[in-house]
Amino acid sequence: MELEFVKGKKKHTFRTKQTITGTISTLLALFALFMINVVLIMKSSFMPMEIIKYFLVGATIFGMAGLFTNKGNRTFALLGLAISVFIVVFMFFMIGFAWSINPMP
Numbered sequence: 001m002e003l004e005f006v007k008g009k010k011k012h013t014f015r016t017k018q019t020i021t022g023t024i025s026t027l028l029a030l031f032a033l034f035m036i037n038v039v040l041i042m043k044s045s046f047m048p049m050e051i052i053k054y055f056l057v058g059a060t061i062f063g064m065a066g067l068f069t070n071k072g073n074r075t076f077a078l079l080g081l082a083i084s085v086f087i088v089v090f091m092f093f094m095i096g097f098a099w100s101i102n103p104m105p
Contacts, residue, residue: 017072017073018072018073018075018076019066019069019071019072019074019076019077021062021065021077022063022067022069022072022073022075022077022079023076025058025059025060025062025065025066025076025079025080025081025084026077026079026080026083028055028059028080029056029063029079029080029083029087030083031055032052032055032083032087033086033087035051036052036087036090036091039052056084056087056088059080059081060081060084062077063081063084064077064081066080067081
């Protein structure tokens with residue numbers, strides 16, 4: 001994205017770059033979301049949930065680091081954190097709704 005300001009005859013261009021930590025956070029969160037979808041579609045846990053938890057923790061750590069950078073755009077860091085929070089809330093509601101349907105095995 002470029003912001004242009006014309007002042008007289010000179011043209012000033014300001015560019016905002018995405019932070020690397022924010023990009024890594026978004027990629028980790030998207031991969032965790034992808035793996036959860038694959039596990040739910042296949043109805044078998046070929047991917048242990050502990051590995052997905054590691055991706056979520058990594059996405060949260062990189063997202064927080066991306067938010068506290070001085071330079072750069074923080075959009076991807078916020079997106080990675082939002083996806084991580086969505087996954088946690090989704091899993092909480094899925095377990096809660098499944099337990100309310102059949103509380104006793």
